């Protein structure tokens with residue numbers, strides 16, 4: 001088997017919300033859990049005076065646990081078949097992670113999912129592409145920032161649970177699927193499986209993103225987003241909100257009707273060989289995107305630009321006294337992003353430019369780029385909000401910002 005999928009959630013690691021009172025969907029299993037006595041109950045039983053109302057379990061099915069004797073670990077299947085307006089969700093993870101999941105706003109706040117998992121009139125359609133299976137194609141013009149898909153995962157699987165379950169023919173993985181509503185099972189079965197074998201395991205292998213979830217490696221399966229093919233120069237970007245579990249994809253540039261909508265499965269700021277190797281090992285396919293299929297000369301030009309981009313990003317993020325970052329370098333970085341067609345990085349580029357200008361006291365240019373950074377949506381990660389706030393602060397009062405005259409002018 002291939003090592004499945006990769007997705008950079010590292011910067012999105014959840015901060016566990018304060019325990020909130022559960023007010024979500026109805027549950028069948030609470031009684032069962034309680035009859036098992038304190039020994040097998042996964043909840044901490046509060047003292048009467050501690051918490052006035054205890055949070056009921058959000059799971060609609062009794063949890064089922066697999067002992068991984070070799071590693072002294074236990075993984076359990078948890079399903080809420082009513083999650084996100086009856087789409088359902090299954091977890092296959094440790095008890096302690098399940099406890100953290102139970103306290104997420106995802107299971108207590110109402111109305112969070114009223115505008116997600118809606119696919120009745122999407123701006124795209126599914127088409128077959130020779131040699132690449134299905135793909136998503138725009139049916140309307142999309143502008144940068146337009147939403148393409150917003151969805152909750154149908155399955156979240158601890159990587160080590162997945163490995164332990166392999167030894168017993170994925171019996172527990174099957175439960176995560178069998179306990180889901182019919183409509184969701186159908187959606188899952190519509191996704192591609194590259195290899196023969198267990199139908200659920202193979203679908204996770206072909207489609208799920210591997211990322212950090214509650215500080216541990218997990219596969220996250222979004223069956224509609226999984227229809228999007230990978231491109232090393234994609235036209236959309238994606239975000240994951242760890243507290244609601246919503247994964248959203250947006251256009252990162254104008255997309256015309258008839259164009260394929262693509263995302264990246266890996267960090268694209270790597271050279272051709274690095275990308276090919278990574279996609280082969282983590283996803284099990286040989287990338288045939290336009291860049292990877294272009295001639296050796298173009299690939300080598302792209303590789304050198306990529307190396308230059310990486311070096312400039314490092315220099316510009318360096319705030320030590322010997323930093324080589326300059327406004328001129330920031331301008332070069334922005335034009336390299338354009339030339340390299342890494343549209344999703346433009347916001348970050350404007351942020352680096354705003355800081356570089358402010359660092360030499362050019363508040364006019366600093367404010368201009370701070371605004372452009374905010375408009376572009378700074379980065380596709382959990383740091384986004386902090387960076388946006390930082391740029392808003394710079395725009396408001398450049399002289400009072402931490403970066404003001406932080407570097408000696410070099411040009």
Ligand SMILES: C[S@@+](CC[C@H](N)C(=O)[O-])C[C@H]1O[C@@H](n2cnc3c(N)ncnc32)[C@H](O)[C@@H]1O
Nearest residue numbers: 132133134192226227228229230285287288289
């Ligand atoms: C998440 S699925 C994408 C949708 C898939 N094409 C389908 O038919 O449902 C990932 C699989 O699509 C194919 N694929 C996606 N991007 C590709 C690319 N850039 N080059 C070649 N194959 C690609 C590979 O078979 C890969 O394992």
